[in-house]
Amino acid sequence: MTDRLTLALTKGRILKETLPLLARAGIEPLEDVHSSRKLVFPTTRDDLQLIIIRGSDVPTYVRHGVAQLGVVGKDILLEHGAEGLYEPLDLGIARCRLMTAGPTGWRGGKARVRVATKFVNIARRHFAARGVHAELIKLYGAMELAPMMDLADLIVDIVDTGNTLRANGMEPLEEIAAISSRLVVNKAAMRSSHRRIQPLVDQLASLVEGG
Numbered sequence: 415m416t417d418r419l420t421l422a423l424t425k426g427r428i429l430k431e432t433l434p435l436l437a438r439a440g441i442e443p444l445e446d447v448h449s450s451r452k453l454v455f456p457t458t459r460d461d462l463q464l465i466i467i468r469g470s471d472v473p474t475y476v477r478h479g480v481a482q483l484g485v486v487g488k489d490i491l492l493e494h495g496a497e498g499l500y501e502p503l504d505l506g507i508a509r510c511r512l513m514t515a516g517p518t519g520w521r522g523g524k525a526r527v528r529v530a531t532k533f534v535n536i537a538r539r540h541f542a543a544r545g546v547h548a549e550l551i552k553l554y555g556a557m558e559l560a561p562m563m564d565l566a567d568l569i570v571d572i573v574d575t576g577n578t579l580r581a582n583g584m585e586p587l588e589e590i591a592a593i594s595s596r597l598v599v600n601k602a603a604m605r606s607s608h609r610r611i612q613p614l615v616d617q618l619a620s621l622v623e624g625g
């Protein structure tokens with residue numbers, strides 16, 4: 415079926431928390447998404463399939479319109495931009511905070527700080543807005559290690575419980591943004607397939623509001 419809608423999701427918390435919401439909207443994958451190595455999953459709605467991809471790839475798939483819809487963290491939208499996307503719904507799931515963090519007791523005072531992060535664009539904007547000269551060091555994970563190994567002074571990372579920071583002798587400093595997962599829709603598809611997409615957005619919105 416060529417006019418099937420595709421919804422892009424990400425393994426982990428987004429998938430775990432989005433599937434129950436979709437189930438309440440009558441959309442269930444036909445096989446167990448968690449145990450399968452497949453990337454494409456037909457659902458109980460034969461006009462809608464799921465694809466499971468990396469979070470940072472969701473805006474790309476949706477921007478190109480090969481997935482008309484996606485669920486993605488606000489952190490990724492802030493970092494990679496939301497060009498070509500509508501963001502009609504805050505799903506209120508996978509909530510966390512994007513923060514600067516440093517070694518416990520860190521006082522700063524240097525003319526220039528070294529900041530390790532995978533969110534280089536967000537970090538650049540954050541420190542520039544404060545007039546702080548930041549040298550950004552791009553990492554792909556385990557940011558907490560960077561200050562410990564003296565690769566960086568600070569990090570910019572996702573904080574949920576704060577356990578990862580504490581376990582590595584660090585503390586949160588400043589909140590940059592409150593994060594949650596958003597439903598995103600390709601702008602052109604929203605126009606061309608409005609009659610199919612809008613009811614789905616409305617249905618998910620009422621489920622989210624109803625709690």
Ligand code: PRP
Pocket residue numbers: 555556571572573574575576577578579
């Ligand atoms: C995030 C983040 C921290 C951790 C914070 O990583 O990078 O490491 O969660 O959570 P906490 O405050 O509850 O300890 P995640 O597990 O999402 O994996 P990632 O490194 O692949 O992003």
